[in-house]
Amino acid sequence: MNVDQLIKEIYNKKSFLAVGLDTDLAKIPAFLLEYDDPAFEFNKRIIDATRDFCVAYKVNTAFYEDKGVDGWETLLRTEAYIGNNHFKIADAKRGDIGNTSDRYAQAFFTEANFDAVTVAPYMGYDSIAPFLAYENKYAIMLALTSNPGADDFQLQKLDNGKYLFEQVVETSSQWKNSERLMYVTGATRPEYLQAIRKISPDSFFLVPGVGAQGGSMEDVVKHGRTANIGLLINASRSIIYAGNGENFAGKAAEEAKKIVDEMSIYF
Amino acid sequence: MNVDQLIKEIYNKKSFLAVGLDTDLAKIPAFLLEYDDPAFEFNKRIIDATRDFCVAYKVNTAFYEDKGVDGWETLLRTEAYIGNNHFKIADAKRGDIGNTSDRYAQAFFTEANFDAVTVAPYMGYDSIAPFLAYENKYAIMLALTSNPGADDFQLQKLDNGKYLFEQVVETSSQWKNSERLMYVTGATRPEYLQAIRKISPDSFFLVPGVGAQGGSMEDVVKHGRTANIGLLINASRSIIYAGNGENFAGKAAEEAKKIVDEMSIYF
Numbered sequence: 001m002n003v004d005q006l007i008k009e010i011y012n013k014k015s016f017l018a019v020g021l022d023t024d025l026a027k028i029p030a031f032l033l034e035y036d037d038p039a040f041e042f043n044k045r046i047i048d049a050t051r052d053f054c055v056a057y058k059v060n061t062a063f064y065e066d067k068g069v070d071g072w073e074t075l076l077r078t079e080a081y082i083g084n085n086h087f088k089i090a091d092a093k094r095g096d097i098g099n100t101s102d103r104y105a106q107a108f109f110t111e112a113n114f115d116a117v118t119v120a121p122y123m124g125y126d127s128i129a130p131f132l133a134y135e136n137k138y139a140i141m142l143a144l145t146s147n148p149g150a151d152d153f154q155l156q157k158l159d160n161g162k163y164l165f166e167q168v169v170e171t172s173s174q175w176k177n178s179e180r181l182m183y184v185t186g187a188t189r190p191e192y193l194q195a196i197r198k199i200s201p202d203s204f205f206l207v208p209g210v211g212a213q214g215g216s217m218e219d220v221v222k223h224g225r226t227a228n229i230g231l232l233i234n235a236s237r238s239i240i241y242a243g244n245g246e247n248f249a250g251k252a253a254e255e256a257k258k259i260v261d262e263m264s265i266y267f
Numbered sequence: 268m269n270v271d272q273l274i275k276e277i278y279n280k281k282s283f284l285a286v287g288l289d290t291d292l293a294k295i296p297a298f299l300l301e302y303d304d305p306a307f308e309f310n311k312r313i314i315d316a317t318r319d320f321c322v323a324y325k326v327n328t329a330f331y332e333d334k335g336v337d338g339w340e341t342l343l344r345t346e347a348y349i350g351n352n353h354f355k356i357a358d359a360k361r362g363d364i365g366n367t368s369d370r371y372a373q374a375f376f377t378e379a380n381f382d383a384v385t386v387a388p389y390m391g392y393d394s395i396a397p398f399l400a401y402e403n404k405y406a407i408m409l410a411l412t413s414n415p416g417a418d419d420f421q422l423q424k425l426d427n428g429k430y431l432f433e434q435v436v437e438t439s440s441q442w443k444n445s446e447r448l449m450y451v452t453g454a455t456r457p458e459y460l461q462a463i464r465k466i467s468p469d470s471f472f473l474v475p476g477v478g479a480q481g482g483s484m485e486d487v488v489k490h491g492r493t494a495n496i497g498l499l500i501n502a503s504r505s506i507i508y509a510g511n512g513e514n515f516a517g518k519a520a521e522e523a524k525k526i527v528d529e530m531s532i533y534f
Binding site: 022060062063065066067068069071072073076091093094095096097098100101103104106107110111112120121122123124125126127128142145146147148149150151152153154156157158159161164167168171 | 329332333360363374379391392417431
């Protein structure tokens with residue numbers, strides 16, 4: 001799915017919700033543990049229950065890699081099960097020298113069929129360029145994250161008066177194929193979201209931190225929206241672990257629907 | 268293997284060489300492609316040929332992930348084959364919010380048995396802390412990398428007069444369990460290596476970029492060594508692709524031995 005199709009889906013569904021599949025075997029309903037691939041069974045039911053409410057799924061690779069080969073299998077099965085009617089994000093936060101990033105891009109865009117991968121900016125242009133070389137694929141770069149550690153480096157002031165995260169967005173906006181760049185901008189610091197939007201007026205922002213982490217949707221939309229919405233608000237745990245019994249998927253759907261209802265006023 | 272054992276191995280072997288297993292099916296000898304797991308067959312022969320010359324192996328995860336499930340299998344088989352007499356580095360450049368980094372740490376330290384993982388600093392303390400929570404395991408944080416993109420952000424000057432990479436080392440040196448931190452410092456910028464060593468007098472540096480990328484071992488040792496050497500110089504392609512015929516492993520051994528001969532004057 002490319003960005004035009006994503007925008008179309010956003011308006012069709014009146015939703016800019018991304019559901020995060022951070023699937024943890026310790027948190028899923030016990031009855032699923034009897035299946036061969038419990039994480040996939042969980043994901044499948046969550047996907048079936050939520051696909052009408054969200055426009056994207058975000059799969060955090062860490063929650064699969066920690067199961068080794070089996071986890072990687074689950075990740076690929078989940079990506080395939082989502083299909084082609086949602087924007088599929090591999091939340092992998094990769095980034096390495098060029099020939100190595102090239103491999104990561106192949107892993108997520110060719111071996112798997114994700115539409116976007118999250119990437120870390122620290123190694124600069126040649127570490128991101130391989131992800132931007134695929135038509136209709138996207139790199140979502142960390143700009144300002146929602147965790148406490150964002151203070152350590154992202155909020156360092158540079159000698160030109162800018163914060164590091166502002167420089168990251170400004171510099172990367174000049175790169176070749178930067179129309180395929182999106183940014184991660186946490187909802188917990190809405191005052192800075194406006195600054196990022198000013199530097200990058202048209203790009204999509206992937207926004208974690210609404211709800212559980214204390215960010216407000218109203219603030220995010222106020223400071224971050226574009227003419228095409230331009231936002232993907234991600235919710236993971238608050239949706240997928242809304243229930244823990246036989247009807248966990250129904251609970252997840254309810255939770256997703258609540259968020260979408262909240263979104264409806266912006267259309 | 269912990270850092271004391273690593274130091275002992277360095278003095279035993281008079282070597283501070285890490286061999287990088289960036290194994291690319293397009294570059295390995297054609298006769299290996301007939302095996303079920305050609306990358307593992309390649310790694311096995313390279314490991315057997317070089318284990319007396321190096322003290323560490325660095326496995327770049329990207330070169331395995333791009334083969335999906337099979338690649339992950341090869342990565343784990345390779346880690347197991349290396350055994351416990353070398354310092355085993357997963358060059359993964361991970362980093363995410365705390366509960367997610369925790370998963371990555373489990374993936375590499377528990378699911379696999381690596382001694383160290385490379386990590387990216389951008390998300391700050393809570394993204395690295397989970398890697399530092401394991402006794403006798405290490406996080407190797409990107410400080411100043413050897414690629415051209417290092418200029419984009421790492422060499423930004425902060426308003427306190429420091430470069431970002433200096434702040435990264437200074438800040439992280441104050442973190443809990445920072446005695447389990449090492450740093451990636453590229454050989455291609457020896458003038459800055461000294462600055463990093465001043466901030467972090469005792470930590471190990473993992474140094475890519477000697478040889479192929481133009482860095483000089485003499486400069487690296489001059490600016491970076493500690494009383495215990497404190498350096499791991501990594502060579503990947505120059506060793507593992509030294510030959511491409513039946514005797515490729517012998518060629519790799521020759522190349523590794525050349526580097527170790529060059530190192531001998533520092534003992």
